[in-house]
Amino acid sequence: MNHAYVPNPLTFSDPLGLSYEGPDGQTMYPNNMPGTLDTELAQADRLGVVVTSPGTSEFDEAIASGTVKWAGKEDGSIVGMQKFVNGQEISHSVLTRGASVQAAGEADIAGSAADGYFGLDINDHSGHFFEDGWNVAGIGKDAFESAGVLFP
Numbered sequence: 001m002n003h004a005y006v007p008n009p010l011t012f013s014d015p016l017g018l019s020y021e022g023p024d025g026q027t028m029y030p031n032n033m034p035g036t037l038d039t040e041l042a043q044a045d046r047l048g049v050v051v052t053s054p055g056t057s058e059f060d061e062a063i064a065s066g067t068v069k070w071a072g073k074e075d076g077s078i079v080g081m082q083k084f085v086n087g088q089e090i091s092h093s094v095l096t097r098g099a100s101v102q103a104a105g106e107a108d109i110a111g112s113a114a115d116g117y118f119g120l121d122i123n124d125h126s127g128h129f130f131e132d133g134w135n136v137a138g139i140g141k142d143a144f145e146s147a148g149v150l151f152p
Helices: 034-047 057-064 092-096 137-146
Strands: 068-072 078-082 103-112 116-123
Touching: 034 092, 057 078, 057 103, 068 092, 068 137, 078 092, 078 137, 103 137, 116 137
Parallel strands: none
Antiparallel strands: 068 078, 068 103, 103 116
8 A cells, every 4th residue: 555645744644644545646545444334334224324416316405404424535526425314423434335535524515406505614524534633625625616516
């Protein structure tokens, strides 16, 4: 596994060497909790969790429910899901079924596919993929913008 570091340590660092370079040169972050993946996926499947993308009715339903968890996948696409389903928090690893991500976090988004989307807040809170203080929310903003969701 090749370890990659972002050149500007003022905005990001990977002191534990957890990241690696993806096939297109992007920095990728593995799931830090692989031992719980089977349980997390089983819970999500049991609850009928839907992983979706902006522009779909499923995404509109997810953002209408409140905060969503999001992940930037290896191919640069963005996916999201409800943070809570039936009162149970859903783990970030469900978004990619355990695969590595370029970024992940939580977001509050208003609007719909029909009326357009407006991002209210975005962060990079994800214990499954990052350590506290890592700053990768900008990657999420860029991916959301490419999908038609604009953040201030």
